[in-house]
Structure formats: C-alpha cells, structure tokens
Amino acid sequence: MPTPVVLGALAVLLAGPLPWVLSRWSGLRRTPVAAMVLWQSTALAAVLAAFGAGLSLVTERLWEDPAGPGDVVVAALAGAVTVVVLGRLLLSGHRTGTSLRRARRVHRERVDLVARVDGGVSVLEHDVPVAYCVPGMSGSRIVVSRSTLTRLGPAELDAVLEHERSHLRARHDLVLEAFTVLHLAFPRWVASAAARREVEVLVEVLADRAACRTGDRRALVSALVTLAGSTAPIGSLGSAGSSLAARVEVLRDSRAHPWQAGSVSVLAAAILALPTLLVVLPWLSGLA
Structure with a gap:
C-alpha cells in the first residue's frame, strides 16, 4: 500500500x-505522567501523519522519472491540502490563544478590583466555596472565596492551594490549550473530543498528586468534596475541576504502578515513531 495512503489513514485513526x-x-489515570505522554504523543503523531501524507505524495509524484502532467497536478493538490492543514492549525492556534488570553486578562483585572490579597491569594467575598487559578505570563492569580476559607480546615486549604500552585508551575493551561487547538483544527468528522476531555482529567490528577506529595491525601479528598459543584471562569483551572468521582478514585489508590507506567511510555514512543518512520524511510530510500 502506498505510503501517503497509510499515513492518511493513520492520521484519521490517531485523531x-x-x-x-x-x-x-480509565485505569490509565493511575499513571498520570505516562498517560499524559501517551496523549501528547498521539496528538503529535496525528499531526505528523497528516503532514506526512501530503508531503510524501508530493515527493512520490515528483520523483517519478519522468514526472508527467498528471503527477504534477496530483502533487499540487496534495501540497495545497497540506497548506490548508497547516493554515487550519495556525488559525486555530491564533483564535484559541487570543480568546483565552483576553478572557484571563479581563478576569485578573476584575479580581484585582474586588478581591483582597491574603498571603498571595486573592480572596473574594462570596458565599459559595470556590478555588481556582488564573494563569498568565504577566502574573497569575490563585483565587478563593471567603466561604472556602471558613469551610475548609487548615490541612484542606493547604492541599487546595498546593493543587492550584501545581497547575501554575506545570503550565497545565498550555497543555489544555494545545489539545483545544488540535481539536478545533481537525474536521469534526475526524476529530474526537475525547482527547480534550481526558487531558482535562489528567491535569487535575497530576495536580492532585502534587498536592498529596506535600500534604494529606484525606484532607485533599475532603476539600474536593466540599468544593464539588463549584465552577471556574473560562481560561482558569479550578480545584473542583473535571470528573471529581474519577479523581477521588485515583486518589484512593496510593500504590505505584511501574509496569503500567513503563508499558504506556513504550506505547507512546511507538505511536510517535510510526509516522516518523513512514515519512523518513521512503525519502531516504529515494535518495539512495
């Protein structure tokens, strides 16, 4: 089967x-670092396969000796499709990034107007318990409500704040943004929203794990239950986050899973290597 066809089918499969x-x-969440690498490898491999399908068709047609008019037309169409794919990615990235950064900037400005700062945390006078962070290159914010401070104990509050600090340190907002860009760039009949949803859960699991390394696991679970149902503004990351039940289930499993982590990491490497080899090897053989 021709390489462009294989790469095209692979791009659809990976997307x-x-x-x-x-x-x-669901058990993949027990090894969140390896799981995140797997999701990122799958997304990157889908992009590589999509570009590789067009580029390999161009080179395959133009390297034929002699290249007829039909080959030139096919190569031109393949090149045009590749440019369209690139254009959609760039446009999606621009729109998504601009929208998120504007929303975060506006929200930070509003928080600064109405909140009081206590120990580096912005406290809102609100009766609903909320806790979230607003990322930003020019200054991030960790925001909690007055109700959060009164309803959480010291250990619970420390766990929640560490959860939010972990989001900011690891720049989980950029991970989510990248998957949003890819989801919007691919056609709806190809793209799956499952990747975006699962990565949302994984960044929360990673932040939970970080909070547990310096705090009490049971305190974090208790805090999450208290904050359940609260929502975070667009562009922010909240402690109550995605799939609370799934996160609590992961938190209850304190065992290490080295075999799963290793296997998932190998799978991630294999998925990323496959489109790369399909693109590079035919070119190398053509040059030989």
Missing part, C-alpha cells in the same frame, strides 16, 4: 478512533 478507545481506559 479520532484511537483517542476514543484510550478515553475508555
């Missing part, structure tokens, strides 16, 4: 069906 299958593997 839709495979993420759907992986999202059903």
Whole structure:
C-alpha cells in the first residue's frame, strides 16, 4: 500500500478512533505522567501523519522519472491540502490563544478590583466555596472565596492551594490549550473530543498528586468534596475541576504502578515513531 495512503489513514485513526478507545481506559489515570505522554504523543503523531501524507505524495509524484502532467497536478493538490492543514492549525492556534488570553486578562483585572490579597491569594467575598487559578505570563492569580476559607480546615486549604500552585508551575493551561487547538483544527468528522476531555482529567490528577506529595491525601479528598459543584471562569483551572468521582478514585489508590507506567511510555514512543518512520524511510530510500 502506498505510503501517503497509510499515513492518511493513520492520521484519521490517531485523531479520532484511537483517542476514543484510550478515553475508555480509565485505569490509565493511575499513571498520570505516562498517560499524559501517551496523549501528547498521539496528538503529535496525528499531526505528523497528516503532514506526512501530503508531503510524501508530493515527493512520490515528483520523483517519478519522468514526472508527467498528471503527477504534477496530483502533487499540487496534495501540497495545497497540506497548506490548508497547516493554515487550519495556525488559525486555530491564533483564535484559541487570543480568546483565552483576553478572557484571563479581563478576569485578573476584575479580581484585582474586588478581591483582597491574603498571603498571595486573592480572596473574594462570596458565599459559595470556590478555588481556582488564573494563569498568565504577566502574573497569575490563585483565587478563593471567603466561604472556602471558613469551610475548609487548615490541612484542606493547604492541599487546595498546593493543587492550584501545581497547575501554575506545570503550565497545565498550555497543555489544555494545545489539545483545544488540535481539536478545533481537525474536521469534526475526524476529530474526537475525547482527547480534550481526558487531558482535562489528567491535569487535575497530576495536580492532585502534587498536592498529596506535600500534604494529606484525606484532607485533599475532603476539600474536593466540599468544593464539588463549584465552577471556574473560562481560561482558569479550578480545584473542583473535571470528573471529581474519577479523581477521588485515583486518589484512593496510593500504590505505584511501574509496569503500567513503563508499558504506556513504550506505547507512546511507538505511536510517535510510526509516522516518523513512514515519512523518513521512503525519502531516504529515494535518495539512495
């Protein structure tokens, strides 16, 4: 089977069906670092396969000796499709990044107007318990409500604040933004929203793990239950976050899973290597 066809089919598989299958593997969350690498490898491999399909078709047609008019037309169409894919990625990245940064800037300005600062944390006079962070290159904010301070104990509050600090340190907002860009760039009949949803859960699990390394696991679970149902503004990351039940289940499992982590990491490397080899090897053989 020609390489462009294989790469095209691989791009579709990695953009839709495979993420759907992986999202059903709930046990993957027990090794969140390896799971995140797997999701990132899958997304990057989908992009490489999509570009590789067009570029390999161009070179395959133009390297034929002699290249006829039909080959030139096919190569031109393949090149145009590749440019469209690149354009959609760039446009999606621009729109998503601009929208998120504007929303965060506006929200930071509003928080600074109405909140009091206590120990580097912005405190809102609000009766609903909320806790979230607003990332930003020019200054991030950790925001809690007065109700959060009164309803959480010291250990619970420390765990929640460490959860938010972990989000900011690891720049989980950039991870989520990248998956949003990819989801919007691919056509709806190809793209799967499962990847974006699962990565949302994983960044919360990673932040939970970071909070547990310096605090009490049970205190964090208790705090999350108290904050359940609260929502965070667009562009921010909240402690109550995605799939609270799934996160609590992961928190209850304190065992290490080295075999799963290793296997998932190998799978991630294999998925990323596959489109790379399919693109590079035919070119190298053509040059030989």
